Amino acid sequence: MREGTSPLIHRLDYQQPAYWIRKVDLTFDLDPAKTLVTSKMQVERNRAVPHGPLRLHGEELNLLRVLIDGSSVSFRQEGHELVIEGAPDADFALEIRNTCCPEKNTALSGLYTSGGSFFTQCEAEGFRRITYFLDRPDVMAVYTVTLRADASRYPILLSNGNLTDSGRLDNGRHFAVWSDPFPKPSYLFAVVAGDLVAREQRVRTRAGKDHLLQVYVRRGDLEKTEHAMNSLIASMVWDEARFGLPLDLERFMVVGVSDFNMGAMENKGLNIFNTSALLASPATATDADFHRIESIVAHEYFHNWTGNRVTCRDWFQLSLKEGLTVFRDQEFSMDMAGTPSARAVCRIQDVRQLRALQFPEDSGAMAHPVRPDSYAEINNFYTTTVYEKGAEVVRMYQTLVGRKGFEAGMKLYFERHDGQAVTCDDFAAAIADANPGSPLATRLDTFKRWYSQAGTPRLTARGEHDAAARTYTLRLAQHTPATPGQGDKQPQVIPVVMGLLDRHGAALALNAAGDTETVLVLDQAEQTFVFENIDSEPVPSLLRDFSAPVVLDDGLSDAALLVLMRHDSDAFNRWEAGQRLALNRILHALRAGQPLVLSPAFIEAMRGVLNHPELDPAFKELALTLPGESYIAEQLDVVDPQAIHAAVMAAQAQLASALRDDWIAAFEAHQVQGGYTPDPASSGKRALANLALSMLVLDARSSGDAVWPGKAYQRFKDASNMTDRLGALAALVNAGAELAAPALERFHALFKDDALVIDKWFALQARAPEVDGRVFARAKALTKHPDFTLRNPNRARSLVASLCMFNPAAFHRTDAAGYVFWADQVLAMDAINPQIASRIARAMDRWSVLAEPYRSAAREAVARVAAKPDLSTDVREIVERALASGESQAS
Structure with a gap:
């Protein structure tokens, strides 16, 4: 753990390293308590920068020896750096031998153990916890790795690239040698060793090359890997067809591990996955899980080119690979969905996530540009701004140059930069240069403000019709609110895809060519x-298909919105x-401080x-789901979480009651017959049926009807797949039905040996709508449950993050108990795994907009965490920024 306050690292201070490492031979003698690592590196002076000492990064290592060209050399250790003065001016061989202790590595960064096997996570700065190195993304080397371990305990030995040798050793040990022919930064290095089994598939690419695909998991999980293999x-x-990017290694390996800080990691040729993003069967995974696995498998595979073959020069350029690859996996998911309606559902779900997570980030203490200007801990900037907003920036490139133009830009990008570590500016130049004269090329400098300005732009639109002149004048204006460290903002390039409808819903021609849709560039x-x-x-x-990540104020009346909802050809705007x-x-x-009463016109519109x-049923389910409480909070200057929750619950109750007969008809009409498949059509039917069931059970709570809770309980017991089983259980739990308790008990008994399903059990209870403090009390009690642990990131997220980050009414309590709980859990987690602790700490980013008494109590809790002297850099950066932002707003 890195303790205390670390100095800020600034993007503009970037300098090339004084040395390059071009080739690395690593040997691991694997032992949980004491792994010996021998590193032999070919090092050369970088004559482009002033001569200085060789400084290598290293953390929690036991250094044994340092040799240059076979001879001992003097060195010193300064903090987390190994400093070697007087290194040769010519190329030289550097050998370092050290040990590390994987079984004590609870931070899950570097080399660690999980379930009796060895795994690594080196992004962003985990390699320095394995051996001393220039642990930065612009240092790219070719690696050869030799692994030695007990053959009975660790029969599978994996690393990046291609297997070149293997065999038996004395004393029951064995070895494997792996060679990766492609230069890569240290963050893409990976090692796996354990008792694993693999699903294998041989495939031939369009280019006629054969490849071996392997998905490795622990014994007993192999049957849950078919969907991951099919997704791979x-x-x-898709990537070869859409962008002409083939697989470039003899084999591609994916490995699942239950202890993992992230969803997955794109290590070159050896992807390591959180089991939650890899394993699925109809009995244990929902439709959403199947979709998520397909998306994440695609994301990590796509990184092979957008992140690995072309990587980041420095960590400020993180969105160069992550924003681009999120865009690519979103495009893939839409293409896999097939029909226009299913594609629209994918887009709506992506925007919902952006608004629920990234918009609050843009208006909170951790607001930062897509390309940050500074950081204390890079792990804190694996954010929705870098990923999801970064993807929206890439989508705007495509909107401005067209689909074919974007593909041409991608081709030029790889022609220029394959095998290099580059910047967001290099990507922007490639897309613009491939499309001269495009709206992007002529506004490139202005467009790149998306990389440098934080905050969500506000787009205002007002129209005026001149009947005599037969013209319609549309006035657009933009403004981006101030964010921490950034005051006045400059105008940005906002592509506004739009059309016009008459009052009967017919599309109007926008020009002499008769086009009914166009792109306005503001x-x-x-x-x-x-x-x-x-x-x-x-x-x-306006803003069809959500063509820019902005907040739109178009001033439309209810009547105009009803026209769009009923007739717009753009499915996104119809939902919107x-x-x-x-x-x-x-x-x-x-705002009126009055109870919410839905109008008959609104209820009829929903009917x-x-x-x-x-x-399509999937679209109906999205359209009939009310805006989330966090998104509603974003629209208010002062936030009362309990008032928002009461309003949403009132709206749900009224929709449940007024549409009762319609919900019954929808539930009965959307039962899926036959075997389970997670295809969009079947998933959509299940989604609408489960929403209808939840509404019927909710209505039963107020009407006293026992029929629908009973039907939900029976459906829960009889369900042939996890989507229907969990949907029925959620209907009972979310309505506070009496049958919820026995259903929860039965669910736990059925799946007590499946960790991923028990994660769902914890999360469902922690996210249930709050009623009289009972949900909070239950969640707090669950921290004492025998199955709960803070040491597993999935389990910590399932309970603590679910309550603190995704259940505002249960978390924000007038007695401050939620804030005390948050502080206790963050501090406890920080001692185990600072990365997970810092993410949970983000629940307090926007404490300063809360109404009293929440605001004062929240500040006290944040200050309490910040006062801990041995706090990790990860958490300290979060809470200190939260305090500073809140105080500046108050002043």
Whole structure:
């Protein structure tokens, strides 16, 4: 653990290293208590920078010897650096021998043990916990790795690249030698050793080359790897077809581990996955799990080119690989979905996540640009801004240059930079240079403000129709609020995909060519666009497919929103119109301080969606789900979480009651017959049926009807797949039904030996709608459950993060008990795993916008954590930024 306050690292201070490491031979003698690592490196002076000592990074290592060209050399240790003065001016061989203790590595960074096997996680700075090295992404070397271990305990020995040798050793040990022909930074290094089994598949690419695909898991989990393998094959086919990017190694390996800080890691040729992002069977995984696995498998595979073959020059460029690869996995998921409606569902789900997680980040203490300017701990910047907002920036590239233009830009990017460590500017230049004269190329400098400015832009749109002139004038204006460290913001390039509808919902021609959709490019603070031959007042459909990550204020009336909801050809805006109608009613009640009462017109509009014969069930489920409480909070200057929760619960109860007969019909009409498949059509039916069931059980709570809770309990018992079983259980738990308790007990008994399913059991209880403090009390009691531990990241997230980050009403309590709980858990976790602790600490990013008495109590809890003297850098950066941001807002 790194203790105390670390100095900020600034992007503009980047310098090349004084030395390069070009080749590395690593030998591991694996032992849980004392692993011996021997590193032999070919080092050369970098004559582009002033001569200085060789400084190597290292943490929690026991150094045994240092040799240069076979001879001992003087050195010193300064903090977490090994400093070698007087290194040769010519190329030289550097040998370092050290030991580390994997079984004591609870931070799960570097080399560690899990379930009796060895695993690594080297991104961002974990390699320095294995051996001393220039642990930075611009130092790229070719690696040869020799692994030696007990053959009975660790029969499988894996590393990056291709297996070149293996055999038996004395004393029951064996070895394997792996060689990776591609230069890579140390963060992409990986080692796995253990008693694992593999699903294997041989495939041939379009180029006619054969490859071996392997998915390694612990014994007993092999049957749950079929979907991951199919997703991997689909990813390979898609990337070669869409971007011409083939697999470049003889084999591609994926390994699952239950103790992992992230979802997965794209180590070159040896991806390591959290089991939650790899294992699935109909009995244990939901439709959402199947979709998530497909997406993450694709994401990590796509990194083979966007992240591995071309990598980041420095960690400030993290979105160069992550934002681009998230965009690629989103495009893949939409293509896999197939139908236009299923594609729209994917897009809506992505935007919902962006708004629920990234928009609050943009307005909180940790607000930062897609390319941050400084950090104390890089692990804290694996954020939704870098990933999801970064993906939206890449999507805007494609919107501005077109799909084919974007593919041409990607081709030029790889032609220029394959095998290099580069910057976001290099990517931007490649896309622009491949599309001269495009709206991007002519505004490139302005467009790149997306990389340098934090915050979510506010887009205002107002239209005026001139009946005499038959014109419609649309005025667009933009403004980005101040964020910590950034005051006034400059205008950004905002592509606004739009169309116009008449009052009957018919699409209007926007130009002489008869186009009904166009892209407006806003790059000034205010701009005006005029459309001719518009006979009557139109309804503008703006920001179609969510063409830019902004907050839109178009001032549309309920009548205009109803036109969009019923007729817009853009499925995203059709969904958005319904969300706006619901949000407007909730916000009106909150601002007026009055109980929420849904109007008959709104209820009828929702009934129309539920019963619409042409809308897909998956779209209906999204359209009939109310805006999330966190997203509602984003619309308010002062946030009362309990008031928001009460308004949402009131809206749900009214929809449940008013549409009761329609919910019954929807539930009965959307039962899926036959065997389970996670395809979009079947998933959509299950999603709508489960929403209908939850509404019917919720209505039963107020009406006293015992029929639907009983049906939900029976469905829970009889379900043939986890989606329906968990959906029925959630209906009971979320409604506070009496049958929830026996159902929870039965669920635990059924799946007590499946850790991933028990994670769902914890999360469901921690995220249940709060009623009279019972959910918080239950969640707090569950920390004492025999199955709960802070040492496993999945388990900690399932309970602590679910409560503190995703259940505002249960967390934000007038007695401050939620904040005390948060502080206790963050401090306890920090002593075990600072990365997970810092993520849970983010629950307090926006404490300063809370209404009293929450605000004062929240600040006290944050200050309590910040006062701990031996706090990790990971957590200290989060809480100190939260305190500083809150105090600056108060002043």
